[in-house]
Amino acid sequence: MRLFVLSLCCLQLALLASAVKEDEELFDWQEFHLTIENPQAAATVRHYVNARDFLVANENHLGYTESVVVPPQEVIGFMAFLGNLQVKYEILEKDVGGMLLRARLENKLSARAFNNDPSTYFAQSSEIYTWMEGLVSQNSGVASLVSIGRSYEGRNLRVLRLNMNGGSNKPVIFIDAAIHAREWLAPATLNYIVKQLINDYKAGNSEVRTLMNKFDWHFMPVVNPDGYDYTFRSSSTRYWRKTRKPYRFAYGADPNRNFDFMFGGPGTSNNPSSDIYHGPNAFSEPETKALSDYLTGIRNQLQQGMYISFHTYGQWWLTPAWLHPISAFRPHRNDEAAGGSYDWVKYRLGVKYSFTPELRPYYNGSLSGFSPSAREIPNSGKEIYQAVKAVVKEIM
């Protein structure tokens, strides 16, 4: 297979601190996508936006292109401001709140249609854990659910383990999701894969039987449950990315900038208001500390296996330099993510196979890419299930 040189980063759309109220539903708020040609214009836009209750998403940390979500009464003024500054823009969404309301309704319908099965709708952390407890009782002896710590706000951090044939010290395939709070499709896809693996194993699928007998499979559906559950509160919290630990006048660190490899390096911020704030020190967040301790504890098994961290969105399969991308996904070059989990796993734990897939949809720079319809879950689930089986098969 071909080799691609890829570097190590998760897509960042940094939602900066703003004064928007936590229960604001954003009806008729418009999403602007700006193309800014120079640093002065970027600074002027930033100053204008920061002085108002806009939601800001940074596409890259240089700030040349960004998404800004603007309340209806500010739209005309903002357009005039951009016109004077000769900043090009496109309106990507004319009613962000309406778009999110439709997504919420579709999510409710999916939940109802499929008996609240979190592999078919976007479920909060406690609902996912309850569902996994059910899987454990239906599959006693082969499935177990362990608690590896607590989040800052005291939520459980849990890992589902599947050991189908009782073997000990088998290599481990570890898959996690929702390090970033707003990336809802990631845990749903993880849940889909859990369910499919169990079903296919029971149905006697020989490929799946081989993969599951050879490896232990560990799934952590929600690495950052405080941030993740917070995104369910309202439209204005929907695009929250970080943890929820308070820092001065702001909340949260970016957990995927908080690992102890190249901590504080490129693509991070030391400003607690920034959405790529790396935290005061590596593993300052109880969530990343718990995950890193757990992974360190299974280090030997992981070195023989694989680490996969699901993120959204863009449809990239991010790999260390000498590995190859999966065909349906695009290789991605981006060198701006120090302190991420999969670099730490690869370079600190010495785990050869460490991946970060960016799931659906195809990247277009909009916030709506983080809030797909629940109808996308089976599409994402199917393609990522195939991809995971293919990469694991490669290391047998």
Ligand SMILES: [Zn+2]
């Ligand atoms: Zn992410």
